[in-house]
Amino acid sequence: MLQYLSFMTAENLGFIAATRFFDRILRKTAAFFLEHNPVEIQSAAARGRSALITMVQLGTTIFFPAAAQLLLTIATLGALVNIQIAAIVVAYGAAAITLTWSSTRRARVFLDRAVDAGQENARFVGNVMNAMDTLRHFGSHAWMSQRFTMKAREVRDNCRAYVLQRLPYIAVLGLAVALQFAVTLLLLVPDYQAGVVTIGDIVLFNTLILQLSMPFEMVARAISDASRSRADLIPLTRLWGAPEERRTSHTHDFTPSAGQLSFEDIGYAYENGRGVTNVSFLAGRGGITFLVGETGSGKSTIFRLVLKSIAPDCGRILVDGTDITGIDRTDWYAAVAVVPQDVMLLNESLADNILLGRPRDEVRLRAASEKAAILPFIEAQPEGFETTVGERGLKLSGGERQRIAIARALYGEPAILLLDEASSALDERTERDIMDHIRSLAEDVTVLAITHRRGVISTTDVVVDLTPCACQT
Numbered sequence: 001m002l003q004y005l006s007f008m009t010a011e012n013l014g015f016i017a018a019t020r021f022f023d024r025i026l027r028k029t030a031a032f033f034l035e036h037n038p039v040e041i042q043s044a045a046a047r048g049r050s051a052l053i054t055m056v057q058l059g060t061t062i063f064f065p066a067a068a069q070l071l072l073t074i075a076t077l078g079a080l081v082n083i084q085i086a087a088i089v090v091a092y093g094a095a096a097i098t099l100t101w102s103s104t105r106r107a108r109v110f111l112d113r114a115v116d117a118g119q120e121n122a123r124f125v126g127n128v129m130n131a132m133d134t135l136r137h138f139g140s141h142a143w144m145s146q147r148f149t150m151k152a153r154e155v156r157d158n159c160r161a162y163v164l165q166r167l168p169y170i171a172v173l174g175l176a177v178a179l180q181f182a183v184t185l186l187l188l189v190p191d192y193q194a195g196v197v198t199i200g201d202i203v204l205f206n207t208l209i210l211q212l213s214m215p216f217e218m219v220a221r222a223i224s225d226a227s228r229s230r231a232d233l234i235p236l237t238r239l240w241g242a243p244e245e246r247r248t249s250h251t252h253d254f255t256p257s258a259g260q261l262s263f264e265d266i267g268y269a270y271e272n273g274r275g276v277t278n279v280s281f282l283a284g285r286g287g288i289t290f291l292v293g294e295t296g297s298g299k300s301t302i303f304r305l306v307l308k309s310i311a312p313d314c315g316r317i318l319v320d321g322t323d324i325t326g327i328d329r330t331d332w333y334a335a336v337a338v339v340p341q342d343v344m345l346l347n348e349s350l351a352d353n354i355l356l357g358r359p360r361d362e363v364r365l366r367a368a369s370e371k372a373a374i375l376p377f378i379e380a381q382p383e384g385f386e387t388t389v390g391e392r393g394l395k396l397s398g399g400e401r402q403r404i405a406i407a408r409a410l411y412g413e414p415a416i417l418l419l420d421e422a423s424s425a426l427d428e429r430t431e432r433d434i435m436d437h438i439r440s441l442a443e444d445v446t447v448l449a450i451t452h453r454r455g456v457i458s459t460t461d462v463v464v465d466l467t468p469c470a471c472q473t
């Protein structure tokens, strides 16, 4: 019964921890995802979950039963045999537990190092998985394997150091058991000679001593296991405690009207001091507002500010006169759509890739595809919107993938569209075609685009050059 209860309690706790952890991950800041990759997060979650389960099982199946067994045996020993002997056994037990406790405390620095090295290896594996094609291309197999082995060795060496550090304490414990037997026997021999205790009492005493040593061993092993579980919980608690997005919602149900974006003296510095300073410009409808400038001048930073992934250190970003810091994130994401540089496509149907889980509305789906100039292509496929796109969309050309991404962005009928070098990987003509098409949408949507190719800019567009000392045209 106890085993069953312990199992169910541990599993339920593991379930709660896993689901709450996932929920918290979804609310982490953008900075969190710059630092941690999925493999590392998954490894911390798995370690933490199993550590929690172990701790619950230790408490319910080891600590409590062992403590009850100890109390009962000591009481029997004191009542039936000799109170002095019971006191010696208690003293031994206290010493054994204190010694195990302090030895695991001293040695835990090695466990912590082993867990840290394990996490670093998980992060490395995540990075390698993301860049597998490139790493293979450059023949980096030996380098990857060497890096992984080095960290794995660090894990093993620290675990070994942990055990070696505890070894002398374990030897001392063994000696203490022998000493306990010797002292208690010496105390019983005079009582036997005086006829106070019988041979039967001595046999009972031996049985009880043996029975006592078992729960002490169980408690000592449980203390050591609990120490390992504590170390395994650390990566999870670190990720758990990392900052989350602040929920600011002063303006409810915000919907932009003209969708005019106004940047007023915006400044933002990353931890290394780089970023953007004194950026001011207006982005409205009627043409595309292009962000240009030399590399590192802050174009992507401006996008991150618009997307509220980061907040300006100074200045304001207004939309139709309302500061975006006060707009609820859900409302804001409904109003702003992004087409990223690297289009992410799932190996699902074209429709699924446009909708990404949003409720399907056939009219809107066709309209978005038409506006993205991809409808004729979709209709030419035998399975139309149900055509699957292959792993990472590799059954489509670069231009088709970009257009699917644009249809995905337009499906939500956004007021503001951000194009992050959305077509820079394409040839100049295809990029110009896509931009010409986007320009025709700019009457209804505010389009802010990053580009390195000046050739795609038309006279009706606004150009914001972020190169320091450059002027707006």
Ligand SMILES: Nc1ncnc2c1ncn2[C@@H]1O[C@H](COP(=O)(O)OP(=O)(O)OP(=O)(O)O)[C@@H](O)[C@H]1O
Binding pocket: 034, 270, 271, 272, 274, 275, 276, 293, 294, 295, 296, 297, 298, 299, 300, 301, 302
């Ligand atoms: N996460 C970050 N942490 C620290 N510094 C950063 C971070 N992201 C960007 N920077 C720095 O901020 C500055 C602006 O970077 P940003 O990516 O906005 O430039 P960019 O104009 O988009 O560059 P590019 O044209 O090369 O894409 C650069 O000096 C860059 O090194």
